[in-house]
Amino acid sequence: MPGTCVIGLQWGDEAKGKIVDRLTREHDFVVRYQGGANAGHTVVVGDQVYKLSLLPSGILTPGVTCVIASGVVMNPARVIEELDELAKRGAGHADNLRLSDRAHVIFPWHFAEDRALDKNTSDGENIGTTGRGIGPCYRDKVGRSHAIRLGDMYRATFRSQVEHIVEAKNRVLAVQYQAGEFTPLDASAIFREYSAYAERLRPYVCDTTELLLSAVESGKRLLFEGAQGALLDVDHGTYPFVTSSNSSGVGIAAGAGVPPRCIDRCIGVVKAYSTRVGGGPFPTEQDNETGQYLRDRGNEYGTVTRRPRRCGWLDIVALRYTSRLSGVDTLAVMLLDVLSGLDEIKICTAYEIDGKQTTRFPSHVDDLRRAKPVYESVPGWREEITGCRKHDDLPNPARAYLARVSKLLGRPIGLVSVGPERDQTIVVN
Numbered sequence: 115m116p117g118t119c120v121i122g123l124q125w126g127d128e129a130k131g132k133i134v135d136r137l138t139r140e141h142d143f144v145v146r147y148q149g150g151a152n153a154g155h156t157v158v159v160g161d162q163v164y165k166l167s168l169l170p171s172g173i174l175t176p177g178v179t180c181v182i183a184s185g186v187v188m189n190p191a192r193v194i195e196e197l198d199e200l201a202k203r204g205a206g207h208a209d210n211l212r213l214s215d216r217a218h219v220i221f222p223w224h225f226a227e228d229r230a231l232d233k234n235t236s237d238g239e240n241i242g243t244t245g246r247g248i249g250p251c252y253r254d255k256v257g258r259s260h261a262i263r264l265g266d267m268y269r270a271t272f273r274s275q276v277e278h279i280v281e282a283k284n285r286v287l288a289v290q291y292q293a294g295e296f297t298p299l300d301a302s303a304i305f306r307e308y309s310a311y312a313e314r315l316r317p318y319v320c321d322t323t324e325l326l327l328s329a330v331e332s333g334k335r336l337l338f339e340g341a342q343g344a345l346l347d348v349d350h351g352t353y354p355f356v357t358s359s360n361s362s363g364v365g366i367a368a369g370a371g372v373p374p375r376c377i378d379r380c381i382g383v384v385k386a387y388s389t390r391v392g393g394g395p396f397p398t399e400q401d402n403e404t405g406q407y408l409r410d411r412g413n414e415y416g417t418v419t420r421r422p423r424r425c426g427w428l429d430i431v432a433l434r435y436t437s438r439l440s441g442v443d444t445l446a447v448m449l450l451d452v453l454s455g456l457d458e459i460k461i462c463t464a465y466e467i468d469g470k471q472t473t474r475f476p477s478h479v480d481d482l483r484r485a486k487p488v489y490e491s492v493p494g495w496r497e498e499i500t501g502c503r504k505h506d507d508l509p510n511p512a513r514a515y516l517a518r519v520s521k522l523l524g525r526p527i528g529l530v531s532v533g534p535e536r537d538q539t540i541v542v543n
């Protein structure tokens with residue numbers, strides 16, 4: 115049962131879209147199984163740049179079935195916008211899209227709740243969500259009494275579900291917002307708006323769990339496209355500064371509805387340095403000239419929110435943890451070209467917490483806040499490497515950096531990316 119997954123091993127934005135795009139051609143299905151429009155994948159094809167947040171990147175490849183499975187929280191307006199944008203540009207293969215009737219739907223109250231509640235966690239620091247209603251929708255999914263799934267929108271009970279929920283949400287939102295800050299939601303208007311979305315999406319909606327089980331049983335090749343990164347996993351990441359889904363490899367079976375044993379290859383995607391957007395501890399953060407250098411060269415601004423990303427050195431303690439958690443076989447190292455021009459490059463190999471060195475990634479955010487990185491330095495390189503196409507083309511210090519990272523993580527590097535284009539890729543034997 116051949117299934118491959120592509121998982122970001124940091125805090126998201128590892129350029130997974132490029133790896134998924136590359137692997138899509140070897141697969142029959144590409145599956146998004148968690149997250150929602152908080153993700154942003156950029157795929158560059160020739161001089162065309164496609165920015166997708168909900169549609170799987172596989173939509174750009176003919177003959178591949180693209181599935182948004184039940185674990186995703188779906189903003190229907192966003193799916194339609196992305197389909198329209200592709201149609202306008204004469205790109206994409208919308209006929210191959212399948213949306214799970216079990217996927218939970220994001221409604222206007224989720225956006226309102228995301229804005230109202232994303233002030234501070236209980237210890238005072240702001241999570242800094244993307245504001246896409248992701249957390250509130252997952253909260254309602256688990257809570258059950260105020261949730262609507264895509265399949266519900268085609269039933270006679272849809273109107274009464276909306277009315278019931280709007281009444282309850284208006285009461286709660288009126289308390290969460292200051293007087294005058296919040297206009298009560300209008301159930302009829304929401305029902306009309308979402309009924310129109312449902313009609314538009316009708317051709318794509320189906321029982322994707324059944325579809326994927328049949329695909330697995332008939333030996334089809336499945337590619338699972340992780341969104342965000344493993345350090346944002348709600349159970350195993352830097353909680354509470356995480357997203358609300360299982361964004362590490364452990365989330366695939368539940369989110370897609372397939373048995374875990376059908377995933378037999380995991381590619382861990384690693385940026386050659388670290389970035390994080392939003393709040394939460396980041397031990398190797400460089401809030402200085404080095405961080406700015408990485409931000410400028412890597413264009414480190416959020417695809418979805420345009421927020422500047424926090425930048426820092428590679429963190430092997432975190433990466434070793436997330437590689438093990440997701441069962442990574444091979445690494446893909448992305449944006450290596452961004453490091454050109456630095457005299458020295460630092461790699462964090464351990465943390466010092468309260469005077470003791472450790473290589474274990476802490477389970478509590480307070481301990482991670484106190485972690486001081488222990489660095490080893492390796493020489494940098496001056497040359498631009500965006501034109502390199504073979505491992506041997508890379509300057510010696512770049513090859514030494516890759517070799518050191520691979521050794522520290524105990525995993526081979528299969529692929530190195532030196533630019534956004536499809537061909538700016540080095541396959542390492």
Ligand code: IMP
Nearest residue numbers: 126127152153242243244356357391392
């Ligand atoms: P939410 O997913 O919008 O609730 O945001 C929770 C946290 O995850 C915030 O720190 C976001 O910045 C972060 N986050 C969510 N999606 C992404 C992503 O695709 N890339 C990077 N960070 C993300």
